[in-house]
Amino acid sequence: MSAATTVLEREIGEQPEALTRTLETCLPEARSLGSDLVGRDVSYVLIAARGSSDNAGVYATYVFSAYNGLPVALATPSLYTFYHRPPRLRGALVIGISQSGQSEDVVEVLTDARKQGALTAAVTADGGSPLARAAERVLRLQTGSEKAVAATKTFTSSLAALAVLSAAVANDSERLEQLKRLPDAVDKAIQAASGPASLKAERYRYAERCVVIGRGYAYCAAMEIALKLKELTYVTAEPYSSADFQHGPMAMLQPGFPVVLVAPRGALTPHLTDFAGQLSQREAEVIAISDVEEILGHANVRLPLPEGCPEWLSPVVSVIPGQLLGLHLAAAKGLDPDRPRGLHKVTITR
Amino acid sequence: MSAATTVLEREIGEQPEALTRTLETCLPEARSLGSDLVGRDVSYVLIAARGSSDNAGVYATYVFSAYNGLPVALATPSLYTFYHRPPRLRGALVIGISQSGQSEDVVEVLTDARKQGALTAAVTADGGSPLARAAERVLRLQTGSEKAVAATKTFTSSLAALAVLSAAVANDSERLEQLKRLPDAVDKAIQAASGPASLKAERYRYAERCVVIGRGYAYCAAMEIALKLKELTYVTAEPYSSADFQHGPMAMLQPGFPVVLVAPRGALTPHLTDFAGQLSQREAEVIAISDVEEILGHANVRLPLPEGCPEWLSPVVSVIPGQLLGLHLAAAKGLDPDRPRGLHKVTITR
Numbered sequence: 001m002s003a004a005t006t007v008l009e010r011e012i013g014e015q016p017e018a019l020t021r022t023l024e025t026c027l028p029e030a031r032s033l034g035s036d037l038v039g040r041d042v043s044y045v046l047i048a049a050r051g052s053s054d055n056a057g058v059y060a061t062y063v064f065s066a067y068n069g070l071p072v073a074l075a076t077p078s079l080y081t082f083y084h085r086p087p088r089l090r091g092a093l094v095i096g097i098s099q100s101g102q103s104e105d106v107v108e109v110l111t112d113a114r115k116q117g118a119l120t121a122a123v124t125a126d127g128g129s130p131l132a133r134a135a136e137r138v139l140r141l142q143t144g145s146e147k148a149v150a151a152t153k154t155f156t157s158s159l160a161a162l163a164v165l166s167a168a169v170a171n172d173s174e175r176l177e178q179l180k181r182l183p184d185a186v187d188k189a190i191q192a193a194s195g196p197a198s199l200k201a202e203r204y205r206y207a208e209r210c211v212v213i214g215r216g217y218a219y220c221a222a223m224e225i226a227l228k229l230k231e232l233t234y235v236t237a238e239p240y241s242s243a244d245f246q247h248g249p250m251a252m253l254q255p256g257f258p259v260v261l262v263a264p265r266g267a268l269t270p271h272l273t274d275f276a277g278q279l280s281q282r283e284a285e286v287i288a289i290s291d292v293e294e295i296l297g298h299a300n301v302r303l304p305l306p307e308g309c310p311e312w313l314s315p316v317v318s319v320i321p322g323q324l325l326g327l328h329l330a331a332a333k334g335l336d337p338d339r340p341r342g343l344h345k346v347t348i349t350r
Numbered sequence: 351m352s353a354a355t356t357v358l359e360r361e362i363g364e365q366p367e368a369l370t371r372t373l374e375t376c377l378p379e380a381r382s383l384g385s386d387l388v389g390r391d392v393s394y395v396l397i398a399a400r401g402s403s404d405n406a407g408v409y410a411t412y413v414f415s416a417y418n419g420l421p422v423a424l425a426t427p428s429l430y431t432f433y434h435r436p437p438r439l440r441g442a443l444v445i446g447i448s449q450s451g452q453s454e455d456v457v458e459v460l461t462d463a464r465k466q467g468a469l470t471a472a473v474t475a476d477g478g479s480p481l482a483r484a485a486e487r488v489l490r491l492q493t494g495s496e497k498a499v500a501a502t503k504t505f506t507s508s509l510a511a512l513a514v515l516s517a518a519v520a521n522d523s524e525r526l527e528q529l530k531r532l533p534d535a536v537d538k539a540i541q542a543a544s545g546p547a548s549l550k551a552e553r554y555r556y557a558e559r560c561v562v563i564g565r566g567y568a569y570c571a572a573m574e575i576a577l578k579l580k581e582l583t584y585v586t587a588e589p590y591s592s593a594d595f596q597h598g599p600m601a602m603l604q605p606g607f608p609v610v611l612v613a614p615r616g617a618l619t620p621h622l623t624d625f626a627g628q629l630s631q632r633e634a635e636v637i638a639i640s641d642v643e644e645i646l647g648h649a650n651v652r653l654p655l656p657e658g659c660p661e662w663l664s665p666v667v668s669v670i671p672g673q674l675l676g677l678h679l680a681a682a683k684g685l686d687p688d689r690p691r692g693l694h695k696v697t698i699t700r
Contacts, residue, residue, distance in 0.1 A: 043393060043394070043438070043441040043442075044394050044421075044423060046421055050594060050597050051594065051598055052598075054594070061426055062426060062429065064437075065436075065437040066429055066435035066437075067435070069437050070437060070438070071423045071437040071438075071442065073394060073421045073423035073424075074423075074424075075421075076412060076415065076566075077593070078565055078566040078591075078593075078617075078618070079415050082618055082621070083416055083617050085416035085417070087415040088393070088419040088420070090393045091393040091394070092393075092394075092421065105593070150598075208558060208559065209559050209586040215428055215432075216426075216432055227599070230599045230601065230602055231598045231599070234601055234602045234604075235602075236586050236588060236602060238588045241428075243428075244400060244401065247400050247401035248402075248577055248580060248581045249580045249581070251580065251581050251584060251691050252584045252586060267428075267432040267433050268428070268432055340601040341601050
C-alpha cells in the first residue's frame with residue numbers, strides 16, 4: 001500500500017498491530033472470565049452494543065453458539081431506557097461492546113445486569129470509561145486512539161477480543177494457536193485487496209445502492225461492510241444473509257444491480273457458489289470478496305482474500321476489502337473519508 | 351375501501367377477521383403452554399424464523415422481555431444446517447414461526463430443540479406442516495389461505511399469536527381484554543390510511559431508495575414495512591431503529607431522501623418528535639405513520655393511525671399503512687402486487 005494520505009487509510013493499515021496487542025492484552029482477562037464462569041450457571045449470553053459494535057455482537061452469536069454451546073441474545077436497550085422493563089437475567093453472561101465506552105444505553109444494560117447478579121464483561125478501548133467501570137471484567141482493545149469517524153481497527157479488535165474470549169473459556173489450545181496467525185492474515189488481506197479496490201472503485205462512482213451478502217460467520221462482515229459503505233460513500237448499502245435475501249428482497253435485482261458477496265472458504269462454499277451463479281445469471285453486478293476461485297469466477301470485480309484462514313476467524317479478514325472499497329469509493333466521489341457528513345466519532349444514544 | 355381489484359388488497363382487508371379467529375383459536379393453546387412452563391426452568395426464549403416471520407420474532411423480543419421477563423435470542427439456522435454445531439438449549443423455550451410451516455431450517459431448529467428436551471412451540475397457518483409436527487404446542491394462524499406472495503394477514507396474525515401467548519402465560523387479564531379490541535383497531539387503520547396511501551403513492555413513482563425508521567415496539571413494524579416495499583415495489587428500503595440510524599447511516603440523508611417514520615404514540619413519543627424535527631430540518635422527505643399530531647406536523651405525507659391503541663399492540667396497527675403504501679406504489683409503478691418478480695410464496699432455505 002502506498003503512503004497513507006488519510007487518517008482512515010492509516011488506521012486500516014494499523015489493524016495487524018492493533019490485533020497483536022489486543023490479543024495479548026485480552027488473553028489473561030479472558031482466562032479469568034473463564035474461571036468466573038465455573039460454578040456459575042450460565043446458559044446464554046446477552047450482548048448490548050450499537051453500530052459497528054452491534055456487528056461484533058452478531059459475530060459473537062456464531063462463535064459462542066458453535067464453540068461454547070451458548071445461544072446469544074442481542075439486548076434491546078429501549079427496554080431499559082424508555083420502557084423501564086428490563087428482562088430477568090438469570091443464567092446470563094452479559095457483554096457490553098462500545099469502543100468509546102460512552103454509550104449510555106449500553107452502560108445501562110450492564111449496570112442493571114450487575115445489579116441482578118449476572119456476570120458482566122465490557123469490550124472497550126477505554127479502560128476508564130463508564131462501560132468499563134460498570135463491568136466486572138474488561139477486555140481492553142489495544143488500538144491506540146481511533147480518529148477517523150468510521151470504525152475500522154476497533155471493529156476488528158472487538159472481533160478478536162470476542163474470539164479470544166471464546167477460545168479461552170473453552171480452553172481450546174488449537175484455536176488459541178490459530179489466533180496468533182490472525183494479524184499476519186489481516187496484513188496479507190490489506191496487501192491483496194488494496195490494488196483492486198483502488199483500481200475498481202471508480203466503477204461505482206455513480207452507484208446509489210447495493211446489497212452486501214454473507215452467511216454464517218461471514219454475515220457480520222457483510223453487515224459491517226454495508227455500514228462502512230453507507231458512512232463513507234452515502235450509498236444505500238443493505239446487508240443480507242443469502243437465505244433472507246432469497247425470502248423477498250431478491251425481487252429488487254435487475255441487470256447491473258451491485259451485489260457485494262462476502263464468501264470466504266468454509267462450510268457455505270457450495271451454497272454460495274450456487275448463489276453466485278444465480279446472481280450472474282440474473283446479470284447482477286457481482287463484487288466478490290473470496291478466496292474461492294469458482295466464486296471469484298462469477299464476479300465482475302474480484303477482491304481476493306488470502307487463503308488458509310480458519311472459517312471462525314474469517315470475518316476479521318473478510319471485512320478488510322470492504323473497508324478498502326469504502327475508502328477508495330469515498331475518494332472517487334470526492335468525499336472526505338475522515339469526516340463523513342452529519343456524524344460524530346462518539347454517538348450517545350439512549 | 352373500494353372493492354379490491356387485487357388479491358393483495360383483498361387480503362389486507364381480511365386482516366381484522368383473520369385476527370379475530372386467530373386470537374380465539376390461540377388462547378386455549380397459549381394457556382396450555384403457560385401450564386407447561388410451570389415447574390420447567392425456562393430462563394429465555396429462542397426464536398427461529400425467516401423473512402416476515404423473523405420480523406414477528408423481533409416483536410416477541412420486546413413483548414416477552416417487557417411482560418414476561420424473558421430475554422429473546424433469534425436462532426441462526428446455519429449453525430444447524432451448515433455448521434452442525436447447535437447450541438445447548440438448557441432453560442430455553444423454543445418457538446418456530448413460519449406461515450407455511452415448510453422452512454427446513456426452522457424445522458431443524460425445533461427438531462433439535464425437542465431432542466434436547468427444550469419446550470417447543472410452532473406458530474404456523476398449517477397445522478399439518480412439518481413445523482407443526484415438530485413442535486409440542488401449535489399456535490394456529492386462522493388466516494385462511496394467503497395467495498399473494500407478499501405476506502400481510504399471516505404477519506399480523508403471527509404478532510397476535512405471540513401477543514396472546516405473552517398475555518396468557520402472564521395470566522394478564524388486562525392485556526387479554528385489550529387484545530379483543532385489536533381487530534377493530536386494524537379495521538380503523540385500514541380505513542384511515544387507504545385514502546392517503548392511494549392518493550400519495552404516485553409521489554414516489556421514481557424513488558429508488560428510502561429508509562423506514564421505528565424504535566422500541568415499532569421497530570418490527572418498520573422492518574416489515576421495509577420488506578413489503580422491497581418485495582412489492584423493488585425500492586431499496588432499509589429499516590433502522592432511530593438510535594442505530596444516528597450511529598452512521600444518518601450520513602446518507604440529503605434533501606428529498608424519503609424516510610418512512612413509524613411512530614405510534616408511546617414511551618418514545620418525545621424522542622421521536624425530536625427526531626422528526628431533525629429529519630425535517632435536514633429537508634428529508636418524511637412519510638409519517640403516527641397518531642401524534644406533532645409528528646404528523648413534520649411530515650410531507652401523513653399516514654394517520656387511529657388513536658387509543660396500547661403501545662404493546664401498536665405494531666399490528668402501524669404496519670397497515672405501510673402495507674397499503676406498498677400496494678398502491680406497486681400499482682403506480684405498473685407492477686403486479688400479487689406476483690413480485692423472482693419470488694415464490696413458499697421459500698425453502700437451508
